Amino acid sequence: GMDLQVVPIHKHPQYKEQCCNLINDEWKRSTTARMRSLDSSCDNLPTNLILLKENKVIGHCKLSVIPSMRNACFVESVVIDKLLRGNGYGKYLMITAEEYCRNILKLEVIYLSTKGQELFYSKLGYNVCPPVSIYGGSFSSESVLQCEKIENVTNPT
Numbered sequence: 001g002m003d004l005q006v007v008p009i010h011k012h013p014q015y016k017e018q019c020c021n022l023i024n025d026e027w028k029r030s031t032t033a034r035m036r037s038l039d040s041s042c043d044n045l046p047t048n049l050i051l052l053k054e055n056k057v058i059g060h061c062k063l064s065v066i067p068s069m070r071n072a073c074f075v076e077s078v079v080i081d082k083l084l085r086g087n088g089y090g091k092y093l094m095i096t097a098e099e100y101c102r103n104i105l106k107l108e109v110i111y112l113s114t115k116g117q118e119l120f121y122s123k124l125g126y127n128v129c130p131p132v133s134i135y136g137g138s139f140s141s142e143s144v145l146q147c148e149k150i151e152n153v154t155n156p157t
């Protein structure tokens with residue numbers, strides 16, 4: 001009943017500017033670079049998912065390719081509007097993004113790395129794992145917590 005929707009940005013390009021502002025409010029980067037990154041969202045990976053509440057962008061996450069792992073993705077740039085944190089929206093975004101990975105992209109494992117949000121991800125069922133090779137060769141940093149979530153088969157309802 002909260003009127004929440006998680007959709008890929010490339011299907012709803014009218015939200016690109018709002019999305020850009022939301023991400024840049026947390027991690028400052030040039031608008032041009034940010035927009036270019038959002039422009040690469042597609043039906044396969046990479047995919048930028050946005051969380052909409054009453055037609056406003058209140059959250060974002062990016063699903064990136066891991067070249068060496070066809071059944072997995074790397075989740076990055078997870079962010080909820082600063083004024084709306086602590087209300088369960090981040091949890092809703094991640095759970096819905098996981099469903100998208102499983103049901104639409106047919107992926108089985110989600111990797112991410114975090115320094116600072118360990119509790120948020122452990123509550124969602126992510127476990128610590130060794131660093132994974134992303135971006136064709138370079139490993140995700142070992143100074144941060146590497147997490148993985150292996151999808152279970154869920155009951156169809």
Ligand code: ACO
Nearest residue numbers: 076077078079080085086087088089090091112114119120
């Ligand atoms: N420390 C401890 N617990 C936390 C934290 C935190 N920083 N953030 C959330 N939680 C807990 C909540 O208490 C809640 O627990 P509960 O289910 O027992 O009630 C649960 O995690 C879910 O919390 P939400 O309210 O859904 O989290 P929120 O909407 O605030 O979103 C997020 C969390 C996305 C991390 C948000 O705080 C944010 O945008 N932070 C700034 C950007 C950031 O750090 N993003 C993560 C980068 S890592 C990555 O992208 C892979």
